Amino acid sequence: MHTDAATKLEFAVQMNCESCVKAVRAALQGVQGVHSVEVDLAHEQVLVESTLTSQEVQTLIESTGRHAVLKGMGTTGQDLGAAVAILDGAHSIKGVIRFLQISPEHCLIDGTVDGLEPGLHGLHVHELGDLTLGCLSCGEHFNPFKKQHGAPEDLERHVGDLGNILAGPDGRASFRLEDSQLKVWDIIGRSLVVSSGEDDLGKGGHPLSKETGNSGERLACGIIARSAGLFKNPKQICACDGVTLWEERARTVSGLKQKETKTPFANL
Numbered sequence: 464m465h466t467d468a469a470t471k472l473e474f475a476v477q478m479n480c481e482s483c484v485k486a487v488r489a490a491l492q493g494v495q496g497v498h499s500v501e502v503d504l505a506h507e508q509v510l511v512e513s514t515l516t517s518q519e520v521q522t523l524i525e526s527t528g529r530h531a532v533l534k535g536m537g538t539t540g541q542d543l544g545a546a547v548a549i550l551d552g553a554h555s556i557k558g559v560i561r562f563l564q565i566s567p568e569h570c571l572i573d574g575t576v577d578g579l580e581p582g583l584h585g586l587h588v589h590e591l592g593d594l595t596l597g598c599l600s601c602g603e604h605f606n607p608f609k610k611q612h613g614a615p616e617d618l619e620r621h622v623g624d625l626g627n628i629l630a631g632p633d634g635r636a637s638f639r640l641e642d643s644q645l646k647v648w649d650i651i652g653r654s655l656v657v658s659s660g661e662d663d664l665g666k667g668g669h670p671l672s673k674e675t676g677n678s679g680e681r682l683a684c685g686i687i688a689r690s691a692g693l694f695k696n697p698k699q700i701c702a703c704d705g706v707t708l709w710e711e712r713a714r715t716v717s718g719l720k721q722k723e724t725k726t727p728f729a730n731l
């Protein structure tokens with residue numbers, strides 16, 4: 464379900480002068496969904512409280528011509544845990560999805576996936592954090608209570624059922640959800656998978672509707688790992704060479720690049 468809960472986003476942003484600070488402020492202030500903006504020039508840090516997706520806020524900051532790297536996400540209250548999944552898949556699909564437990568009952572999910580066919584795509588937490596055979600070895604939808612597949616708002620659903628994300632004409636799905644069944648501490652070490660097609664939410668009448676939502680092949684996946692909360696990531700970016708998340712990620716996986724999957728995955 465879409466959420467109006469505000470989050471605080473901590474960005475590292477290349478800034479070396481007061482005019483940079485003014486430009487960043489001007490890009491954010493007054494935008495609907497942005498509640499507050501704090502800019503720390505000395506630490507090259509921008510703290511934004513908003514109800515926008517982290518990608519939307521990053522795009523606003525980068526509209527000033529500066530690189531921004533999201534370093535942490537939190538709330539105004541006590542955060543109970545955070546996790547991140549970096550998705551990789553066939554057809555150059557890439558994504559970053561963050562999970563933030565904002566209360567014992569509510570998990571906020573903020574993410575962006577690029578390279579998708581425009582339209583709806585099923586999004587599910589799967590049982591296993593095993594990418595040995597790509598997305599095929601991730602197991603089934605995370606379902607500790609042995610229920611049938613359903614919609615996020617249904618009581619009868621897999622815990623891992625997050626419904627659909629919508630990719631626009633540019634192939635990007637940028638979303639912000641809140642879920643009452645998913646808990647960050649239950650999903651660390653499992654995986655997140657995006658599907659080729661729309662999840663029918665258990666209501667499609669197909670034999671697979673009650674198992675997978677008949678949402679098609681597994682397009683991209685990633686292991687869900689524990690991540691830093693707000694102000695807990697000490698890593699700095701070089702002031703002379705700010706890198707985007709994608710560039711940083713490419714450096715990290717170079718030499719360890721997963722083999723590309725050429726054949727479509729079975730519809731499981």
Ligand SMILES: [Zn+2]
Pocket residue numbers: 587604611612613620621623624674675676
């Ligand atoms: Zn399911």
